Amino acid sequence: MQIGEVAARTGLSPRTIRHYEETGLVIPSARSQGGFRLYTETDVARLMAVRRMKPLGFTLDEMRGLLDATDRLDAAEPVDGIEREALLERVRAYEQTTARKIEELRLQLARAEDFAATLRARLGRAPGEDTSTRAPAAHA
Amino acid sequence: MQIGEVAARTGLSPRTIRHYEETGLVIPSARSQGGFRLYTETDVARLMAVRRMKPLGFTLDEMRGLLDATDRLDAAEPVDGIEREALLERVRAYEQTTARKIEELRLQLARAEDFAATLRARLGRAPGEDTSTRAPAAHA
DNA sequence: CAGCAACTCTACCTTAACGTTAGAGTAGAG
DNA sequence: CTCTACTCTAACGTTAAGGTAGAGTTGCTG
Secondary structure, three states: EEEEHHHHHHHHHHHHHHHHOOOOOOOOOOOOOOOOOOOOOOHHHHHHHHHHHHHOOHHHHHHHHHHHHHHHHOOOOOOOOHHHHHHHHHHHHHHHHHHHHHHHHHHHHHHHHHHHHHHHHHHHHHHOOOOHHHHOOOOO | OOOHHHHHHHOOOOOHHHHHOOOOOOOOEOOOOOOOOOOOOOHHHHHHHHHHHHHHHOOOHHHHHHHHHHHHHHHOOOHHHHHHHHHHHHHEEEEEEEEHHHHHHHHHHHHHHHHHHHHHHHHHHHHOHHHHOOOOOOOO
């Protein structure tokens, strides 16, 4: 499928997807006669993985590092034991940082909710005009 | 207090704090004889507010917009009714977008956790060498 | 008071991750 | 064929920050 559909399905902009190619993060599996990028389901899956990793604050290079490792682990031709262990070690390292980054994300969410509460409180104290336009108490 | 202590207390780098001044986001209340930035507790509070807003993806300009509004609402000299209502309206708008952005943050966190689970599953399936180095099952 | 370590200043350059725009080419329905 | 909707490359712009150099400031300390 071509870039527009991929963008629609992944929620990433075509520009972003092209950027990911520039940095070697997700290379389309093929090109059409005329040069259009053609993506497979596997490519889309990879883009999805990137999207899930993004909020964790990894750089594109880091994500490429992880995706390359898992790709090689899943490859048809099995890598030899030594390299396999090295790859697994790398994935383990990513798992650790991911755990830490998720903690950080949780913290940020908590802080943001705290901030939102402050905002609501301020508006609550200061009488507005049309209460019906307010958010339905977003289950804080 | 000067920038180093502020950095320590806010968790922001001195460089970032200076950057916030360049964009007009947080201007230090005073300067020393020799030109050192001097911050008050109020300045620090403002920086803290910025830090809480940051994960929500507001631009620095947007944050300045909100902080300026609340500052003027809290000012000693009360603004006239018309302007006050305008300011409140602005704050209400921010509250709405904040609510939406928090939802988005929650979604991203969920996706990230999903990703982390995938990573763990992959490592679980592929036997490692030293199980003791693994994270203590970060209460997924 | 001279000296010094630790800190801070300005100014400018660099980076990451896209967004925007222009001008040209492609796909495929009719 | 011929549109219309996409897509391409290339280059420049933007946002938020980090890095660095060279000079100045603070405030102690002997």
